[in-house]
Amino acid sequence: MEQLRRELCAAKKELAQVRHELNSKTKQLRDLRNALPPIPDPEQVYKNIVNRCHDFFACTTAVTELDRRLKTLRQSDECYETRLHKLSLLEVSVEKSYVEILFIRYQLRTLFTIPALLNALGISTSGIWRAWMERPQYNENGDPLLLRQDDLERAATDQLSQLHCYRKAIIDMRTSLMDGDRQETVNFQHHMSTAVANLQATLDAALQVMKQNGNEELTGDFCTKNMEDDTYSGEKTVSPEQVEHQRTPTPEGIRMQDQERNIQEDVEFLEEVEELEQGDDLSMQDQERNAIQENVDFVEEVEDIEQEDEVEEGQQLHEDPRDRIRRENASMRQQIETEILQLKQSGANFRQIIDELRKHPTCPPRRFGLGAIRKQGERLMRCAFCRSIGRHYSDSCIEIKSVFVRRRMIEDRGRCEECLEYCHGGTSCPKYDVRCFHCWKYGHHSALCELPDKSEEIAEKRARARRSLAEAMDRIEKLERDLRFFQE
Numbered sequence: 173m174e175q176l177r178r179e180l181c182a183a184k185k186e187l188a189q190v191r192h193e194l195n196s197k198t199k200q201l202r203d204l205r206n207a208l209p210p211i212p213d214p215e216q217v218y219k220n221i222v223n224r225c226h227d228f229f230a231c232t233t234a235v236t237e238l239d240r241r242l243k244t245l246r247q248s249d250e251c252y253e254t255r256l257h258k259l260s261l262l263e264v265s266v267e268k269s270y271v272e273i274l275f276i277r278y279q280l281r282t283l284f285t286i287p288a289l290l291n292a293l294g295i296s297t298s299g300i301w302r303a304w305m306e307r308p309q310y311n312e313n314g315d316p317l318l319l320r321q322d323d324l325e326r327a328a329t330d331q332l333s334q335l336h337c338y339r340k341a342i343i344d345m346r347t348s349l350m351d352g353d354r355q356e357t358v359n360f361q362h363h364m365s366t367a368v369a370n371l372q373a374t375l376d377a378a379l380q381v382m383k384q385n386g387n388e389e390l391t392g393d394f395c396t397k398n399m400e401d402d403t404y405s406g407e408k409t410v411s412p413e414q415v416e417h418q419r420t421p422t423p424e425g426i427r428m429q430d431q432e433r434n435i436q437e438d439v440e441f442l443e444e445v446e447e448l449e450q451g452d453d454l455s456m457q458d459q460e461r462n463a464i465q466e467n468v469d470f471v472e473e474v475e476d477i478e479q480e481d482e483v484e485e486g487q488q489l490h491e492d493p494r495d496r497i498r499r500e501n502a503s504m505r506q507q508i509e510t511e512i513l514q515l516k517q518s519g520a521n522f523r524q525i526i527d528e529l530r531k532h533p534t535c536p537p538r539r540f541g542l543g544a545i546r547k548q549g550e551r552l553m554r555c556a557f558c559r560s561i562g563r564h565y566s567d568s569c570i571e572i573k574s575v576f577v578r579r580r581m582i583e584d585r586g587r588c589e590e591c592l593e594y595c596h597g598g599t600s601c602p603k604y605d606v607r608c609f610h611c612w613k614y615g616h617h618s619a620l621c622e623l624p625d626k627s628e629e630i631a632e633k634r635a636r637a638r639r640s641l642a643e644a645m646d647r648i649e650k651l652e653r654d655l656r657f658f659q660e
C-alpha cells in the first residue's frame with residue numbers, strides 16, 4: 173500500500189506539471205493569436221492574390237513597352253535637348269516600374285503566408301486551398317496567368333534584372349549624348365574659327381583689290397580728265413533731238429546724263445589744277461633736284477660697301493689657318509655660352525613652375541573599384557550613378573568616372589549635390605554638416621568633388637616639368653663639356 177501511495181503522489185505531481193505546461197502553452201497560443209492582425213477570409217485572400225498577379229502582368233507589359241521606347245530613342249535623330257528630355261522621362265518610367273515590381277513581390281510574399289495561418293487556425297484546409305489555386309486564370313491577352321509563388325519569384329527576378337540593364341543603357345546613352353554634345357560644340361567652335369579666318373582673309377584680299385583698283389581709277393580718271401579737257405573746252409550746244417532724248421526716261425538717257433555731269437565736274441577740276449600748277453612749278457623743280465641728289469648719295473654708299481666686302485675677302489684669303497681656327501672656336505664658344513644661358517633660364521622657369529604647382533591643393537586619387545560596402549546597415553545602399561545596390565559607394569563608381577558627367581546627371585535628375593538624393597537642400601539636408609572626403613569642404617558630396625581630377629592634372633604637369641628640367645640639365649652638362657673642348 174505504501175508503494176501505491178508513493179506512485180499515486182508521483183503521478184499527481186507529474187499531472188500537475190503537465191497541467192501547468194498545458195496552461196502555459198495555451199496562454200502562449202492565445203497571446204500569439206491576439207497578436208496576429210485581422211486575417212481575411214480565404215476567398216478574399218485568393219482574390220487579392222489573383223489581383224496582384226494581374227498587376228504583375230501589367231508591369232511586365234510596361235517593361236516590354238520600355239524596351240520599345242529605348243530602341244526608338246537610340247535610333248532617334250532629334251535634337252540634343254529633346255533626346256535628353258525623353259531620356260529623363262524614360263529613366264523615371266524605369267524607376268517607377270522597378271518600384272512597382274518590388275512592391276507587388278513583397279505583397280505576394282505576404283499573401284502567400286496567410287494560407288498556412290488559415291490552416292493552422294482551422295479556418296481552411298490545405299486541400300481546399302490547393303483546389304482554389306489550381307483554378308485556371310487568364311491575363312488580358314488570353315494566356316494562362318502566373319499564380320504559383322515560385323514562378324512569380326523567378327519572373328520578378330528576371331524583370332528586375334532587365335530593368336537594371338535598362339538603367340545601365342540609359343546611363344550609357346546619356347554619357348554618349350553629352351560626349352556628342354561636347355564634340356558638336358568643339359566642331360562648331362572650330363568651324364566658326366575657320367569661317368572667321370576665311371572671312372578675314374577674304375576681307376584682306378578685297379581691301380587689297382580695292383586699293384589697287386582705287387589707284388588704277390585715280391590714274392585713269394586723271395588721264396581721262398586730260399583727254400576730255402580738249403574735247404569739252406568749248407561751250408556745248410544741245411539740239412532739239414538731244415533735248416527730246418533727254419526727256420525720255422530710258423536707261424541710256426540716264427547714263428548719258430551721268431556722263432555729262434561727270435564731264436562737267438572734270439572740267440571744273442582741270443581748271444583748278446591749271447591754277448595750282450602755276451604756283452607749283454618752282455617747288456617741283458626743287459623736289460626733282462633733291463631726288464637726284466639722294467640717288468647719287470645712295471649709289472656712293474653702295475660702292476663703299478662693295479669695296480669693304482672686297483677688302484674683307486682678300487684678308488680672309490691671306491689669313492693664317494691658326495687664326496681662322498681660333499676665330500671659329502671663339503664663335504662656337506659664344507654660341508654654346510648663349511645656349512647654356514638660355515637653358516639655365518629655362519631650368520629656372522621649370523623650377524618656378526614646379527614650385528607654383530606645389531602650392532596648389534591636392535589630394536589622393538579616387539579609389540575606383542576599391543570602395544566596396546562592408547557595413548551591414550549599408551548593404552542596400554544604391555549607387556547614385558549606375559544604380560547598383562550594395563556593390564560600392566557612389567564616389568567609387570567605375571561606370572561614371574567623370575565629375576562633369578556626374579554633375580550633369582545629378583542636375584538633370586533634380587537631386588541634391590550634398591546627399592545625392594531628393595531633398596530640399598540647405599540645412600534640411602542630412603549631409604549638410606558633412607565635409608567632403610577629398611577637399612574637406614562643405615557644400616558638395618565627395619563623389620562630385622573636382623579636386624581629385626585637378627590633382628591628377630597637377631601631378632601630370634609637375635612630372636612633365638621635372639622631365640623637362642632633367643633634359644635641360646643634361647643638355648647643359650653636355651654643352652659644358654663641348655665648351656671645355658673648344659677652350660682647350
